[in-house]
Amino acid sequence: MEKKQIESKLVTQSIAESELSIEALKKILVQMDDAEFVEIDISDIRKIHLVYIRTLIDQEKLNESIIKPLTSCSKPSIQDCIVNSSIIPIPTFIEAKKQLFSGSILLFDSSQNLWLAVPLKNPIGRAIESSETETILFGAKDSFSEQVEQNITLIRRRLPIHELKAEKFTVGSLSETSVVLMYIEGLTNPDFVSTVKEKISEINFDLFFDSSQVAAFLEEHQNSIFPQFQQTDRPDVVTYSLELGKITLLVDNTPFALVAPITFFHLFQSPEDYINRWVVASFLRIIRYVSFILSVTLIPFYVALTTHHYQMIPIQTLLVLVDSRSKLPFTPFWEAFIMLIFIEIIKEASLRMPTKTGQTLGVIGGIVIGQAAVEAGFASNVLIVMVGISTIASFLIPNYLMTKANSLIQLMLLIFSSLLGIIGIALGIIAILAHLNSLSSIKQPYFSPVSPFFRKDWIDLFIRGPLVKMMERPEHLKPLKLKRYKTRR
Amino acid sequence: METHQLFKKNETYNGLYAMLLVNRLQMLYFFLIMPSILINPYMIWVLIAVGILSQLNLLLLSKWLLTRLSSNGYNGFVQLFGEKLVRFLSFIGLFFILLKLSVITLGFSEIIQTFMFPSTDTNFLVFFIFLFCCYVASKGVEHTIRFVLISFFCTFWMITFFVFFFFPPIAQLSDLYPLIPMDWKVENWKAFFLILSSYSGPEFLVFLGPWLKTNNKTFRYLSYGNALTVVEYVFLFIASLLYFGSNYLSKSKYPIINMARYFQNPVFERIDMVMLSFELFNLVFAVSLFLLLFYGASKIAFGKMSKPSSGKGLLFSVFLIFIGMVLVNELFWKSWEKQNFLLNLQIIAGSISYFLVPLIIVLVMKKKGVKKHAST
Amino acid sequence: MRLHKKIFKRLILLFMTFWLSGCAHFTKNNLIEEISPITFLSISKGDKGKLKISTILPPLSKEKKIVMSQEVSLLKEGVQKYNLNFYQEIKSGQMRMLVISEELGKDGIMSIINVLLTDPDISLRIYLVIVKGNFEEYLESQLDKDENFDYSFYRMLKHYEEKNQGELTVVNLHEFKNLLYTPYSDPFLPVFKIQEDGVSYEGTALFQDDKLVETISSLDDRIFQLINNDHYLEVLPIPKFEVVLGHVRSKIIVDIDSSYSTMTYTVNIDTRIEEYRGEKQLFDPKELENMKKNIETHLEKQTHELVKKMQELKVDPLQLGVQTKRPFSKPMEEKKWIEMFEKMDIKIKYIINIDSLTDANSKRQNL
Structure with missing residues (x-):
């Protein structure tokens, strides 16, 4: 805290030295339309100055809890008059400024030369609503707001x-x-x-x-x-x-x-995991991992197989592939690359559009353009199917930031796969895993409990074990109390 | 950018890591070609016997790991041998590492070339593998050791596929007969040393002392790793016997991969390619570890211990190794007889290093009277 | 400035990867639209000791197809000649079948098998098939009728291989190679016959080493399926007794005496009567027993003849020689075994277990 004060001192050096007075405040609040200086006469000799910023405070309450009590009060001390609000005495100019801009009203009793602050923050803000980014069907609906x-x-x-x-x-x-x-x-x-x-x-x-x-x-x-x-x-x-x-x-x-x-694995955990029954929750969690792997590797695999390893394609599939690819102008890599960029454009556009337009856009982008691309001979229908699957699969990851990172990984693997086929994909995955392995989140390994290995934590990793079995907190978080239950004596 | 400390030590790793290190360093390249040299069913017993021998080696190794000297790393060795000798030994060690690196990398690149990219020059493949190894190694020893877990999880499951060969109609008990050797040929000695050499690898744990948390359970974990390897070797060898029969086994150059080619899967017609790619995890892990060891050893050998380790230094040594490997590839590996010479050299070198390194260290320890200390 | 340099370096790297992925010259071009992965090769004898190789091109696409034939002295030379004559490169990585003509089979196919084994592109699961008659002509005639003749043929073989359907012999490269290279055993292959209206399964070709010596068909082939290949038959019609046995499962017990002079070959069969058009009252257990005895002796006789034939030809597709292998003794020489095998007295014994026709029926007989 001291450091903070020093910093702010440095910024406002010139004003900091000035003494706390109405004049000094007027000086810094010049050309501010919403700054108000009010004088209230309580008696002939006693005047109280009110300084506040109109937009930051609750004006109704100002009347209720400050002006009314002050005008009707006969007691000598302000503190005794204002009873239903907290009152903070201010010693310095910096403190006064800080209070002023955090939504307080400054009171100056000229008779006693006393500066006081009464916090009266404007309560404008959103009510508690349900979360839109992490929606769940069952479970608590409240979410954080801006305050x-x-x-x-x-x-x-x-x-x-x-x-x-x-x-x-x-x-x-x-x-x-x-x-x-x-x-x-x-x-x-x-x-x-x-x-x-x-x-x-x-x-x-x-x-x-x-x-x-x-x-x-x-x-x-x-x-x-x-x-x-x-x-x-x-x-x-x-x-x-x-x-x-x-x-x-x-x-x-x-x-x-x-x-x-x-950890990396927390990105795949959804609050609903702990609401569903454990078998179902485990299944869903595994599906999430699978869909992540799928969304990242499906198209690179397509490119690897169609450019390098035709031997690996089952003959039935090869029949379809040869047929759909025979008249395309692009190599599989460019075909996939263009389609992926295109999908990213659609994704980004539908985010920026208002909700209702966004839906239309999705329909147009997804179906019309996708189908048209096939018919016009820009992309093979097999690829369109795969792009569809991998895009939908990428949405299964509960963490939104991760969904964004997904496409980058996909593109990287795509480049490697077109270079070296499956070996390229494997090398790409090695690089990603090595990267994850070296990451840390506030100095804790990012890839635990897999590496470093914590056997007991695996109950809530790829599966979500039954709650009654999860009697201990995850070891990799190094909690001071490992046990979740009270020890009976 | 944060400064890279390749050899920094923040954490120590427990027995599990030692176990996996032992296991994964033993499953590098030789196991892929082993059955075609072992051939006879009675070699199963040799596999197990050498496995037990390797156990003894690990016992010596764990004795060294338990001393305080081992956790001091370089300084520990200096205390044991004296600085000049350490520098000399690490200079020799450079060649051992280079040889091992060449054999595993070139061997594996050749496999990839044979089965996946027949027209690609192996030098390209080596280049790409090194590129990624360099990335893994640049994360430092600590993270590379930790990478063993990932490499283990990504490769170990593959062996379960080979259970397929243990069921009829492929499996016939008579393929495993005769179970005892009727005559002992000269080739069998080569097979013996091959086995010994393929068990080698854990001797490099000697240099990882600072990062391993040792206690009286260390030996147990090392043995688990070794036992796992024995099981894997025997399992794969029996599977290859059942699949090929001992008569055809010698004619197949890469028996394990040829077996993998026989698997069928509705999604991928040739699952062996996927398996080969996953095997890369192990290779990349081992190569990166050896690269770091090489860099460390060269720093010792040329007396640059006082200088801080840097990414540039590592890159330079990787570059040197790459040049060396391209030369080895052009001069030796590409012609068959010379490749055989190189393989034999590695077989001998591997056997010697695995045998002598722990033995000498323990003998010198005895002589100097270094006491065991059990850290908790 | 340093940051700019770094970003610049990275951009160059990114650009390089893109450039490389566009025209990576160090890997082979295997773009599926630019290659022709052939699904099968048919090999027959050409003039002057040459091989005649033919296949359908282009494979796997809906374009107009042609049959391509080349006369060459080496197998891979043929593939190379195709490339010169066709706009797409021929690749062998998707080969599923190798059709060998009977005449070629009689000359020996070792060299062809070795070509397949050394090519890492070719799967070990490709099917080997012997064909009687002119396969090329048949292909020509099929082009207009059947779009994907090769594919359907492959599906048929795959179907019968996979779940032990017990109808045809299906042998893939690996099985053939193993039988060929292991001592005390000889390989066998299915034989298909070209007829005017189609290809029909003829029987099993027995090989002595790599040379075709005999084709067994009809009941012999059925027995061969039963005792060696599948150990299961969907139906086993025995016209002599006007009976059809269904779902025949067999278990073989081979006993060899210590001097290797006699061998008892016991076949245990579990089956049920599928169809009967004879006069006997099979609901009566006694009659059924009689029937069983008759079938047993009939099969014994047939099998004995089959084995006799094998002994005469010195072929051992049943791998009887393997029985001489012991865990703690040195295996005998292959030649010695063949001599022994020729002279060996092989006793065939069938034990048939026919599921009695349901209880309800047998009771009705008693009433």
Whole structure:
């Protein structure tokens, strides 16, 4: 915190030295339409100055809880008059400024030469709605909103224990965004907490409008395509992660919380896994892994087989392939490459469009252009089918950031496969695995519990074991309390 | 960019890693050609016997790993042998590593060339394999050791396919007869040394001491790894006997891959190509580990220990090895007789290194009176 | 500046990969639309000791097809000559069948088998087939009628191989090679006969080493299927007794005495009567027993003749010699075995177990 103050001092050096006075405030608030200076006469000798920024405060409440009590109050001290709001005395100019811009009203009692701040934040914001990015059929429907306080409430309701700590930091020299670090004391490994704290203190940037930007400063591997922080707007996911021994960062003005440390395999876990029956959940999880592998390798395999290894194609399939490929102008690589880029364009376009137009676009892009491409002889219908399958398969990954990374991996493997066939694909996969193997998320290995190996954690890895069997927290998260149950005496 | 510390040590790895390292380093290249040299069914017993011999070697190895010296790495060796001798030995070691690297990489590239890309120059394949090995190795020793798990999970399952050969109509018990040797030919000695050499590989664990967490269970884990290899060797050898019969076995150059070619799968007609590609995981892992060892050894040999390890240095040594390997490929590997010479050389070198390295270290330890210490 | 350099380097790398993938000259061009993966080759005797090789081109596509024939002295030379005469490159990686003419088979096919074995492109699962008659002419005549004659033929062989359907002999390259190269055994192949209206299964060709010496057909072939190849027959008609046995399963027990002079070959059969047009009351257990005895002696006689024929020809497709192998003794020489085999007294014994016709029926007889 000290460091922060020093920084802000450096920025506003000239003003910092000035003393706290109405004049000084007027000086810095010049040309600000929404800055208000109000004088209230309580008695002849007593005047109280109110300084506030209109857009940041709750104006109705201003009347209710400050002006009315002050005018009708006869007591000498302001603190005694205003009873239903907290009152903070301000010693310095910097503190005054900070309070002013965080939505407080500054009160100056000229008679006592006393500066006070009353927080009266404007409550404008979204109500709690259901999550749109991580939708589930069953389970809790609430999701985070842009206000960090509200988000903390949602978590606290689920974890009503005093061990749940919430430490607040401020990042961004311009945005002054508050970041709340949450963890369960005595459970979460203190190394995680200290690592994150250290990294947050090192952040030196002006503006943060999303948690992913905060994540970018906390990550150890900037050039990786794999996210090292999980982003979620579901309080239940956050709560579950906290319970496992992870830390959570809530960033103000964004509904997405950051969860760390995560592993590659966390990207494939959906909150619904813990709601479904374990056999079904396991099956679905395996399907997700399979579809990830499929979405990444299907088209490279097509290219490898059609350009290098015709021996591997079953004769029945070969009949179809030869027929559909015989009149195409492009080699399989360029055919696949063009189609994949095209699919990415459609995907991106349908995201940017309003919902209703997006659907139309999907229909036009997917069916009309796809079919037309085949009929015009730009792509083989086998490839169209495969592009369709792999695109749909890529949507099965619950983590959205991973879905994006998917296409890049696919393109990379595509290039390798056209170079060296299956050997190229294998080498590409080796490179990806070696990369994953060397990644870390807040200094924890990204590919655990496979590498490094934690046998016990495999119960919740490729399958989701029955909850009654998962009596211990995952070892790879190194929690201080491994057991989930209370030991009976 | 963060500075690369190739030989940094943050974590130590427990017995499981030692086990997998032993196993995967033994399953490199020779097992692919082994059945065509073993030929006779009674070689099963030799396989098992040499496996037990290798166990003894591992016992010596674990003794060294248990000392405090081993976890000190280079300094430990200096304490044991003295700096000059260490430099000399590591200089010799360079050739052993180079030979092993050449045999496994060139052998495997040739297999790929034979079965997948008949018109491709093996030098290209070596280049590509090295490119990726370089990437894996550039992540440092720690991550490379950890990569053994991935390599194990990606390759081990393949052996289960060979169960197919243990069922009729292919399996006939009479293919395994006679079970005892009736006469002992000279070729059998070659087979014996081949087996010994294919069990070699774990001696390189000597140099990985700093990264291995050792305790009194270490030997047990090493033995598990070795036992797994024995099982795999015997399993594959019996499968190849059942499939080819011992008469045809000697005529097939790559028996294991030819067997894999017989598998049928409704999705891929030739599953052997997929299996070969997956086998690359193991190769890349081993080659990257050897590359790092080579780089480390060359640093010791040329007295550059004080300099920090760098990616550039690694790249340079990889480049040197690549040049060396292209030369070996052109001069030896491409002509059959010379390739045989190289194989025999590796068979002998592998046997010698596997036998002597742990033995000498333990003998010197005894002489200097290094006490065991059991770290927890 | 350093960052710019790095990005620049990466861009060059990216560009290079793209360029390489566009025209990677170090791998063979196997683009499926530019090659002709032939599905079968038919080999017969040509003039002056040459081989006549023919196949249908282009394979696997719906274009107009032609039969291509070349007379060459070497098999691979033929493939090369095809390339000169056809717009697509011929590839052998999808070859599924090798059709060998009977005359060629009689001369020996070792060299052809070795060609197939040394080519790593060719699967070990390709089927070997002996054909009686002129296959090329037949192909010509089929071109207009049947679009994918080769494919349907392949499917048929595959069907009978896969689930032990017990109708035809189906032998793939690996099985043939193993029988050829292991001592005490001789290979065999299916024989198909060209007729005006189609190809029909004739029987099994027995080989002595790599030379075709005898073709067994009809009942002999059925017995051969039963005792060696499939150990299962869908139906076994025995016209002599006006009976058809169905779902015949066999188990073989071979006993050889220590001096290797006599061999008892016991065939246990489980079956049921599928059809009967004779006079006997088979519901009566006694009659059924009689029937069983009759069939047993009949089969014994037939099998004995078959084995006798094999002994005379010195061929051993039943791999009887393998029985002499012992775990703790040196295997005997192959020549010695063949001498022994010629003289060996082989006793055939059938034990047939016919499922009695249902209880209900037998009871009705008693009433």
